[in-house]
Amino acid sequence: MNPTLKLALVLIIALEISFTQVWTVNVVLLVVCFILMIAYRVKIKRLLWLTLVPLFFATALVWSLSLQGSASAHFLIVIFTRMFVYVYMGGVFTQTTEPLMLTRSLEQNAKLPSKFAYGFLAAFNLMPKIRTEVATIRAAALMRGQVLHVWSPQLYFKVILVAMNWSDQLASAMASHGFVEGAPRTHAVRVPLPTWNWWACAVSLLAVQLGLFLGLP
Amino acid sequence: MKGWHVRDIIFVTILAIFMGTIFFVTGPLYTVLAAALAPAGLQPLANELLLGIWVMAGPLAGFIIRIPGSATLGEFLGAVVEMFFGGIWGASTLISGALQGIGSELGFALTGYKHYGWFTLALSSLTTAIVTFGWDMIKNGYASYHLGFMALLFVVRLLSIFFFGGVLTKLIANLLVRAHVLPSAAH
Numbered sequence: 001m002n003p004t005l006k007l008a009l010v011l012i013i014a015l016e017i018s019f020t021q022v023w024t025v026n027v028v029l030l031v032v033c034f035i036l037m038i039a040y041r042v043k044i045k046r047l048l049w050l051t052l053v054p055l056f057f058a059t060a061l062v063w064s065l066s067l068q069g070s071a072s073a074h075f076l077i078v079i080f081t082r083m084f085v086y087v088y089m090g091g092v093f094t095q096t097t098e099p100l101m102l103t104r105s106l107e108q109n110a111k112l113p114s115k116f117a118y119g120f121l122a123a124f125n126l127m128p129k130i131r132t133e134v135a136t137i138r139a140a141a142l143m144r145g146q147v148l149h150v151w152s153p154q155l156y157f158k159v160i161l162v163a164m165n166w167s168d169q170l171a172s173a174m175a176s177h178g179f180v181e182g183a184p185r186t187h188a189v190r191v192p193l194p195t196w197n198w199w200a201c202a203v204s205l206l207a208v209q210l211g212l213f214l215g216l217p
Numbered sequence: 218m219k220g221w222h223v224r225d226i227i228f229v230t231i232l233a234i235f236m237g238t239i240f241f242v243t244g245p246l247y248t249v250l251a252a253a254l255a256p257a258g259l260q261p262l263a264n265e266l267l268l269g270i271w272v273m274a275g276p277l278a279g280f281i282i283r284i285p286g287s288a289t290l291g292e293f294l295g296a297v298v299e300m301f302f303g304g305i306w307g308a309s310t311l312i313s314g315a316l317q318g319i320g321s322e323l324g325f326a327l328t329g330y331k332h333y334g335w336f337t338l339a340l341s342s343l344t345t346a347i348v349t350f351g352w353d354m355i356k357n358g359y360a361s362y363h364l365g366f367m368a369l370l371f372v373v374r375l376l377s378i379f380f381f382g383g384v385l386t387k388l389i390a391n392l393l394v395r396a397h398v399l400p401s402a403a404h
Contacts, residue, residue, distance in 0.1 A: 014308035018356045053305055060260035061357060067258030071361035079358045090307010099301050119226030127234060134238050150243060153388040159235045167228035174223060181223060
């Protein structure tokens with residue numbers, strides 16, 4: 001399915017189930033997502049992780065709500081299942097979508113300005129370098145007997161200087177490779193948006209609406 | 218008022234990834250804290266205590282880049298990074314990220330993107346706390362807590378956001394001013 005459409009669908013459903021309280025729809029959604037993840041061969045380890053973590057947090061939240069609050073049993077079930085739906089829907093999305101394809105699709109199908117699309121991509125590709133840099137900054141400080149914590153301004157100061165430096169260099173590199181902001185572009189890879197995608201999206205949304213507003217518990 | 222250029226876009230994205238990398242180490246801390254508080258029914262407190270760390274990318278980006286929308290974009294991109302690399306909360310991460318960003322953006326917008334000092338940061342912390350708390354009332358059922366406990370959660374959240382998004386951001390900005398990276402007229 002087209003990444004932009006998939007993202008929109010996931011976001012709309014997540015928003016809708018946040019504002020409504022129908023646990024049967026939640027259960028149906030999480031079963032569907034679970035089947036999709038199995039179908040897309042998500043690793044068992046990841047699946048287990050996606051189940052155990054929300055299990056802990058949902059249990060803790062429900063326990064806390066029943067101890068410190070006045071929620072009805074129905075509402076507790078809704079909250080409990082809602083958390084799993086978020087996680088499973090997110091799982092289906094991230095396990096079937098490449099960040100690169102999503103950015104391309106956002107540029108071509110959702111008309112995101114190309115300066116944003118390529119700016120994001122340029123920065124995302126620095127990911128491994130960024131991880132190393134944080135470790136380097138910490139190690140360099142340690143050699144001078146300085147321990148940098150999450151709450152140390154120096155850590156962020158250095159990180160910001162590096163980020164400024166790199167963004168300058170990357171922007172000039174892009175300019176020197178002929179990237180012009182706002183200029184019309186051609187695309188080496190086209191992201192398809194077939195009609196059946198629109199149908200799949202519409203039918204899924206319709207099914208969710210029916211479930212939410214037909215008076216199910 | 219400035220507009221967005223490729224350089225700013227790359228900068229805010231790199232900053233978001235940096236923040237994500239730094240905060241990744243707080244993941245285990247959150248789990249331990251949540252597990253310790255859970256038996257007493259106080260698990261949400263772990264969330265409130267650490268929330269300031271997670272929403273910090275917003276005020277920091279807003280304070281440094283000073284283009285309308287930078288706080289929102291900084292925080293939202295942080296959420297995107299989290300979603301694709303290891304985070305499990307998926308779609309709700311994106312929604313929370315956007316709301317946290319809009320929350321801190323409000324503080325800068327209310328002062329017309331003109332004043333960059335304590336007042337704006339305090340205002341931004343307050344708007345972030347209000348917007349995110351409203352979302353948790355809907356999403357996580359905070360609305361059904363007893364009033365006293367709800368007030369406790371809100372105050373802890375506000376303090377956490379003010380410490381990380383306000384005090385720490387100002388200290389970082391001071392360092393940047395001393396290094397002549399930010400204009401010293403920031404008041």
